[in-house]
Amino acid sequence: MSATQAPPALPTAVSPGVAGMTPEDLVRAYRVMLLSRATDDRCLSLQRQGRIGFYVPASGQEAAQVGAASALAPEDWVFPAYRELGVALYRGVGLERLIDQFIGNAGDLLKGRQMPNHYGYRDHRIVVASSPIGTQITQAVGAALAARRRKDSLATITFFGDGATSSNDFHAGLNFAGVYRAPTIFVCQNNQWAISLPREKQTRSRTLAEKAEAYGFPGVVVDGTDVEAVHAAVADARSRAVRGEGPTLIEAQVYRFGPHSTSDDPRRYRTDAEVEHWKASDPVLRLRTRLTSLGALDEARDAALVEEARAAVAKAVSAAEATGPVDPTTFFDDVFAAPTPQLLAERDEFDQLLKDGAVKP
Amino acid sequence: MSATQAPPALPTAVSPGVAGMTPEDLVRAYRVMLLSRATDDRCLSLQRQGRIGFYVPASGQEAAQVGAASALAPEDWVFPAYRELGVALYRGVGLERLIDQFIGNAGDLLKGRQMPNHYGYRDHRIVVASSPIGTQITQAVGAALAARRRKDSLATITFFGDGATSSNDFHAGLNFAGVYRAPTIFVCQNNQWAISLPREKQTRSRTLAEKAEAYGFPGVVVDGTDVEAVHAAVADARSRAVRGEGPTLIEAQVYRFGPHSTSDDPRRYRTDAEVEHWKASDPVLRLRTRLTSLGALDEARDAALVEEARAAVAKAVSAAEATGPVDPTTFFDDVFAAPTPQLLAERDEFDQLLKDGAVKP
Amino acid sequence: MTELTLVQAVNRGLQQAMRDDPDVLVLGEDVGVNGGVFRATEGLLKEFGEDRVLDTPLSETGIVGTAVGMALYGLKPVAEIQFLDFIYPAFDQIVSELAKFRYRSGGQYPCHVVIRTPYGGGIKGGLYHSQSTEAYFAHTAGLKVVIPSTPADAKGLLLTAIHDEDPVMFLEPKRIYRSVTGEVPEGDHRVPFGKARLVREGTDVSVFAYGAMVPVVTDAVEAVAKEGISAEVIDLRTLVPLDEAAILASVEKTGRAVVVHEAARFCGFGAELSAILAEKAFYSLKAPIARVTGYDTPFPYALENLYLPNVERVARALRTTVRSG
Amino acid sequence: MTELTLVQAVNRGLQQAMRDDPDVLVLGEDVGVNGGVFRATEGLLKEFGEDRVLDTPLSETGIVGTAVGMALYGLKPVAEIQFLDFIYPAFDQIVSELAKFRYRSGGQYPCHVVIRTPYGGGIKGGLYHSQSTEAYFAHTAGLKVVIPSTPADAKGLLLTAIHDEDPVMFLEPKRIYRSVTGEVPEGDHRVPFGKARLVREGTDVSVFAYGAMVPVVTDAVEAVAKEGISAEVIDLRTLVPLDEAAILASVEKTGRAVVVHEAARFCGFGAELSAILAEKAFYSLKAPIARVTGYDTPFPYALENLYLPNVERVARALRTTVRSG
Ligand SMILES: Cc1ncc(C[n+]2csc(CCOP(=O)(O)OP(=O)(O)O)c2C)c(N)n1
Ligand SMILES: Cc1ncc(C[n+]2csc(CCOP(=O)(O)OP(=O)(O)O)c2C)c(N)n1
Ligand SMILES: [Mg+2]
Ligand SMILES: [Mg+2]
Secondary structure (H helix, E strand, O other): OOOOOOOOOOOOOOOOOOOOOOOOHHHHHHHHHHHHHHHHHHHHHEEEEEOOOOOOOOOHHHHHHHHHOOOOOOOOOOOOOOHHHHHHHOOOOOOHHHHHHHOEEEEOOOOOOOOOOOOOOOHHOOOOOOOOHHHHHHHHHHHHHHHHOOOOOOOOEEEEHHHHHHHHHHHHHHHHHHHOOOOEEEEEEOOOOOOOEEEHHHHHOOHHHHHHHHHOOEEEEEEEEOOHHHHHHHHHHHHHHHOOOOOEEEEEOOOOOOOOOOOOOHHHHHOOHHHHHHOOOHHHHHHHHHHHOOOOOOOOHHHHEEEEEEHHHHHHHHHHHOOOOOOOOOOOOOOOOOHHHHHHHHHHHHHHHHOOOOOOO | OOOOOOOOOOOOOOOOOOOOOOOOHHHHHEEEEEHHHHHHHHHHHHHHHOOOOOOOOOOOHHHHHHHHHOOOOOOOEHHHHOOOOOHHHOOOOHHHHHHHHHHOOOOOOOOOOOOOOOOEEEHHOOOOOOOOOOOOHHHHHOOOOOHOOOOOOOOEEEEOOOOHHHHHHHHHHHHHHHHHOOOOOEEEEEOOOOEEEHHHHHHOOOHHHHHHHHHOOEEEEEEEOOOHHHHHHHHHHHHHHHHHOOEEEEEEEEEOOOOOOOOOOHOOOOOOHHHHHHOOOOHHHHHHHHHHHOOOOOOOHHHHHHHHHHHHHHHHHHHHHHEEEEEEEOOOOOOOOOHHHHHHHHHHHHHHHHHOOOOOO | EEEEEEHHHHHHHHHHHHHHHHOOEEEEOOOOOOOOOOOOOOOOHHOOOOOOOOEOOOOEEEEEEEEHHHHHHEEEEEEEOHHHHHHHHHHHHHHHHHHHHHHHHHHHHHOOOHHHHEEEEOOOOOHHHOOOHHHHHHHHOOEEEEOOOHHHHHHHHHHHHOOOOOOEEEEEEEEHHHOEEEOOOOOOOOOOOOEEEEEEEEOOEEEEEOOOHEEEHHHHHHHHHHOOOOOEEEEOEEOOOOOHHHHHHHHHHOOOOOEEEEEEOOOHHHHHHHHHHHHHHHHHHHOEEEEEEEEOOOOOOOOHHHOOHHHHHHHHHHHHHOOOO | OOEEEEHHHHHHHHHHHHHHHEEEEEEEEOOOOOOOOOOOOOOHHHHHHHOOOOOOOHHHHHHHHHHHHHHHHHEEEEOOOOOOHHHHHHHHHHHHHHHHHOOOOHOOOEEEEEEEEEEEOOOOOOOOOOOOOOHHHHHHOOOEOOOOHHOOOHHHHHHHHHHHOOOOOEEEEHOOOOOOOOEEEOOOOOOOOOOOEEEEEEEEEEEEOOOOHHHHHHHHHHHHHHHOOOEEEEOOEEEEOOOOHHHHHHHHHHOOOOOOOOOOOOOOHHHHHHHHHHHHOOOHHHOOOOOEOOOOOOOOOOHHHHOOOOOHHHHHHHHHHHHHH
């Protein structure tokens, strides 16, 4: 499939035994998707204004993320890449906490150590993201095997992009998952681009989902702009996983509406027409239409929800910007459980420099 | 398939357009296979006697190796693992040259730098092997692309084991080959074991050949104990490659009769019965039977050929053992095209130690 | 001569080499249509075509493994790794294969690949867009390691690298990709390997640096000059081969040494410089050898200015070293 | 106490840890049915079952990535890499992930994996079954690096490693896996990290070594003792954390230092020791610091005895160092 063409008709992976989403579920999902979109819009402008340093937008991929998150149990472990805002929000990570991370301030649980979007929250069973592509994939398999060894009935889920299917960890992770029948759900958000490389130059396989066959387990393609379709596919994969039937690869076909990150200029490699084409299946609009047709939403309520999201973002940003900077004395913490003598000596040197004003944050 | 069971009935990949092997071709292949087997037998005993340090036998895999080599053109480049004795012999690498390498003596073109079996001969377009599993696979793709850029009409071929299908380079190499339609032939000698790990614990895919689908090109399974079947599959893959139709993965099903290497004790992980079972399809015996049925071989001629091989090995071993040790003054050569000042200083130190007898080879 | 930024100089170097030698080609992630995420390969696809400018799938294993195969065949591939932090999927190909091909084949198979990659901090890149791990490569026999600090050197060392016969790790200080500009000679400008650059002469102390630390050191030296300290600044340019003669000569003259790099201290490249001096210039040394470096922590995001050696840290080390002994 | 070889001591350490703590498990290539290619995991599959002794597919990326995930969940995986030379496919997981999890998560996600792997030369292993690249790991913030040289330490340091809270690279000197035997305490014997072992007291010169070089150094020191040279031998045991106090105290006493390792010299671990001494023991030093190391070439097969430091090379360095200054 060329990224410049329409997405193909997709076999949606709904399996009969899996409960669908109720209208209430869909409204909940919609609110999270609105919040995700509003966060993107605001953060892109914060970045342009120099108020945060960098940003990775999720717009266009909200249904895939929220649909997947809504099919999980709270005890499931999530191994994200860097673009899964919808998952974090759905699992209840506070928006202010996230903005704290984007700023890297004193409220940031990660102590200002990582670039924006590279977060993780143990309380929400979201493992902390890193930049190297694909590395979370094998880790998700390891955690799944550990859970099984502990007799914890849960699944692990990992998110990654179309580009990540070329990574070493994709190959190793899916192979180990196949061999050990790990209770892991692999969600590939195929957003058609890995920075400037279109999907069809990433690999010559017909779909990304079919790569699962090389590891002896099923792969399914799902319309990632349809929150219910994604929910169903993930719910199905999850029940297979916890029943001991092994892993599943889900390819959610989506499109990245914005730049790869705020460092990227997508007009260098793709046309506006292509973007417009895909915006016709904007997942937020699709869900709005669906909710309206279900009678669960009207224009007034929708406007209120949109405003609710905007206001929540504005509030979180204000609060986060009012929070002080990260404390430099945390600099040497967490390299090890306890600092080594070498680190203590470096810390002394560092403290002196700070005290003398020879270095400034 | 369990390594303890019979191999399945295999779809043999003979394509109509490809010329088969004439009786003369088969006799040539047979002689190389006998020579390979005789080398194995002799070297295993040389190793037991401490006359060489280590050895990796190829027994059981001769038809796969010779069948593949016989389908190549001299200008094709070979990227082997460490077990492809049959390929080296078929391409005319002198036996004495090989034994020189096993000993690491003054006749060794590699200057005694590598363990036995890790050879390579530029004149024969055999790239020098290394131990890390799989690394030759991406390299074969790179060379193929380079040849295409130079407009050289040839293919590259790379050999690797069932275990190597789990390596990073398998994934990257096959993916790049698919994307760029590289003229590369991937030959996986599935000998059922990666040291002590049986094939079915290496990966859960039904066959190894089908992994090619994940990269968008064909994979075929071939009976690797049948020299003609392998020849046909490789010849077919080669013509596709040079016609610009891209890569092929060939899974040659074989069995390793001996230990993984002389450091290995296979009785720790597999039964004698399994070995015996597979010996029924000993590739040397199969070809003997075939040649006999073609009228190209009788008992007397066969005995003569066996003796010819034995004698050739004996001669090469004697010559190689009479060759002096590798020259220590070569120690610092070939780190770079020309030694750096640091290396020159180390060489001075080294020369002094040698001169003083403070170090001995 | 043209006034260029460092990244423009890299770009001109690539263009020059590709114009002069049809065997030179470029491969990596986003190097073609996008012109590289730092624009180092801008314009190359248009001028030289898909055949010589390969946008690759997302696999550093594949990029380097493919480049190795191309080099074995006789081409001169220049592989771009988008950030040094992302080179590790290719580490096996680099240390096990690329570095050892010539040696392990007894000289039959030279393998000349240039791996270009931006490295270092100062761009608010956090843990994974900031690291300086040149010591890994300098410790690996068979690799040359080059780090330019000026636009002219960026072009001149890159052209030397591309026409060299050995594998070269070409580390580009991304922090000064655009902040540093300078005159760059036109044409096939070459700067030899193994010749350090004397940035500034001095008599009291020798300072050794490379890459993005060179401007920091220069500023620090200017600052302490006002206090009467005369520091000699040497830009190493190539860590392998190292210009040991220049290093030893300088310390024999000054008797004091400060080593500056942004990489973590423990087992960093500065340790090797100290070790060489402690062995071969021992009798000239009048004071302890100081190291001003990054700390032995992962690279932090919000506090990166506390991690990186700055002018004041270097100046303090210069003062202490000159006053000691 | 039982008399064991070094590899047997490793085996007993694993067994002990697995008996004491159900969270401990072992994974790697050929570790189960085959008991490990060096038999370090012999008997474990039988005693603890497939659930805790995982024979893995041939992927170091998979082994370490899986172990990292297990550790995040709370288990204590001990991953075996068959030879240190084959660790590079896992290098990204080690340096980018394992080493940085605790830091990058602000302490939320500790990640305690022990990676055991045989390293070093002396078994006629050529380029790829002989290397000593401990410096790569020592340079990586967030990793502890442990190298035992006796059976008792092998067990004691391994048990400390398994019950530590940080990632540990546990490098086993395969050359002395069977050639060295010694008394090994029964039970949960622990040897603390960061405490060097004083192998032999001396007054004229300090020798620092670890792993398979310790017996070589001991022999050399005995040889020169006959010539009246009194050398102090310190076995570092853990490179990270390093017992800097012991190192400095020794050199403050002797005034002279020789560093021995089989790894390549340039940017090897010895450079860090030299640098520490040149900075912190400068005024005690009476002679240049000597390094006796492998050379900056790939590791050769037929000529490995010329590559590895031997008794005579160490003895010569001791003589020169004691006579200098
Ligand atoms: C190992 C590695 N190589 C390169 C990069 C630089 N990089 C960051 S994101 C990206 C593209 C990722 O594409 P995909 O997996 O499709 O995810 P998406 O960004 O589209 O969500 C690249 C090449 C990286 N982070 N890690
Ligand atoms: C990266 C790497 N990991 C581990 C090893 C150790 N090792 C050597 S051969 C081997 C098994 C290879 O199996 P396979 O690919 O099936 O080839 P075969 O030996 O059966 O021909 C292993 C694990 C290695 N050489 N390289
Ligand atoms: Mg993508
Ligand atoms: Mg095999």
